[in-house]
Amino acid sequence: MDSPFAVLGVDADADQTAIRRAYRQRAKETHPDRGGSDDEFKAVQAAYDAIISGDTPDRATTDFVENISRTEQREPGTHVTYLNYEVLDDHGWSIDDDDLFTKAAAAGLNETDYGRLTVDPNETLLEGAERSGHAWPYACRGGACANCAVAVCEGELSQLVDHILSDDLTAEGIRLSCNGTPQSDEMRVVFNLKNRPDLADLKLPGDRFSNAYAGD
Numbered sequence: 001m002d003s004p005f006a007v008l009g010v011d012a013d014a015d016q017t018a019i020r021r022a023y024r025q026r027a028k029e030t031h032p033d034r035g036g037s038d039d040e041f042k043a044v045q046a047a048y049d050a051i052i053s054g055d056t057p058d059r060a061t062t063d064f065v066e067n068i069s070r071t072e073q074r075e076p077g078t079h080v081t082y083l084n085y086e087v088l089d090d091h092g093w094s095i096d097d098d099d100l101f102t103k104a105a106a107a108g109l110n111e112t113d114y115g116r117l118t119v120d121p122n123e124t125l126l127e128g129a130e131r132s133g134h135a136w137p138y139a140c141r142g143g144a145c146a147n148c149a150v151a152v153c154e155g156e157l158s159q160l161v162d163h164i165l166s167d168d169l170t171a172e173g174i175r176l177s178c179n180g181t182p183q184s185d186e187m188r189v190v191f192n193l194k195n196r197p198d199l200a201d202l203k204l205p206g207d208r209f210s211n212a213y214a215g216d
């Protein structure tokens, strides 16, 4: 198996700048929207994660191999690439950009704002995010607010209860993460939509319910 450095095409003693530059380039080259494959793209992401989290190249290689091994042996579930709505303005991106996730993958965002997680079968998207250590916004968990709303850019999310979203928002791919269960192997979602202007009136005060994004 190639080392993470080989996957990115850099020397084992490459500095952070070279590694980040190589990661951005390889992320563009291997992204499924640009003619690459999902496996290649995930391998590039795993390589970058292994390198930046490892203390030494050897340690990084070990982590990388273990990471891939875990990936190959993992339980069935939905693999979700997520992006925080709040970073779009900072980068001049639009939620309608066809290459939004390609740009996000190459932007060096932190794991709070961009990354991948797995939602287990029968888990809601919000439950999967929380189990993975994320603090995504919510309030009622009952389909009566838009605090937990996400935009589904790829894949399917069922909607057990929805008392709040208009037909237009639903047609646009907006769903409630608190009671939505993934129905596809892969998903891409933009989370933290609560501050979208057309959802602002649909929010509930979150501080009574939520430990996430206090003051929502």
Ligand code: FES
Pocket: 137, 138, 139, 140, 141, 142, 143, 144, 145, 146, 147, 148, 149, 176, 177, 178, 179
């Ligand atoms: S938290 Fe209110 S509908 Fe999901």
